[in-house]
Amino acid sequence: MCKCGKRGCFETYCSMKVLKNNLIQAMDLNKDTSSKELLKILQENKLEPAVQNVIKEYINNLLIGLSNIIDIFEPQAICLGGSFVYFKDVIYTDLLNTYKEKKYVFNKENMPELKLAKLGNDAGIIGATIDKMSNI
Numbered sequence: 001m002c003k004c005g006k007r008g009c010f011e012t013y014c015s016m017k018v019l020k021n022n023l024i025q026a027m028d029l030n031k032d033t034s035s036k037e038l039l040k041i042l043q044e045n046k047l048e049p050a051v052q053n054v055i056k057e058y059i060n061n062l063l064i065g066l067s068n069i070i071d072i073f074e075p076q077a078i079c080l081g082g083s084f085v086y087f088k089d090v091i092y093t094d095l096l097n098t099y100k101e102k103k104y105v106f107n108k109e110n111m112p113e114l115k116l117a118k119l120g121n122d123a124g125i126i127g128a129t130i131d132k133m134s135n136i
């Protein structure tokens with residue numbers, strides 16, 4: 001169940017909050033573990049089977065969500081920003097490999113590139129500012 005009241009929303013499966021909560025549960029950590037602490041613990045334990053399962057499930061869900069966006073809009077590229085960039089060392093390479101292997105998209109001959117947003121976690125706020133300025 002999503003906070004918006006629907007079921008099955010992208011946010012419910014692919015938000016960084018969901019990933020963090022699932023990792024905290026898999027590693028039996030305190031619920032108040034900060035993202036910075038979690039990332040350090042994750043890098044030390046990324047080969048643990050329980051952690052690998054969480055990451056694989058997250059990547060699969062993210063690719064299903066992205067494939068729906070790709071099938072509708074057929075973008076040339078998708079830039080992943082937000083706090084995802086903090087977890088790039090433990091997710092990004094597997095994400096790219098799984099994306100190329102599974103090919104969930106309808107048009108398998110013209111798959112868009114998955115990239116990290118150059119502006120990292122600030123991409124959303126800077127984009128919102130630019131959009132707001134363009135409406136003035």
Ligand SMILES: [Zn+2]
Pocket residue numbers: 002003004005006009011
């Ligand atoms: Zn929702």
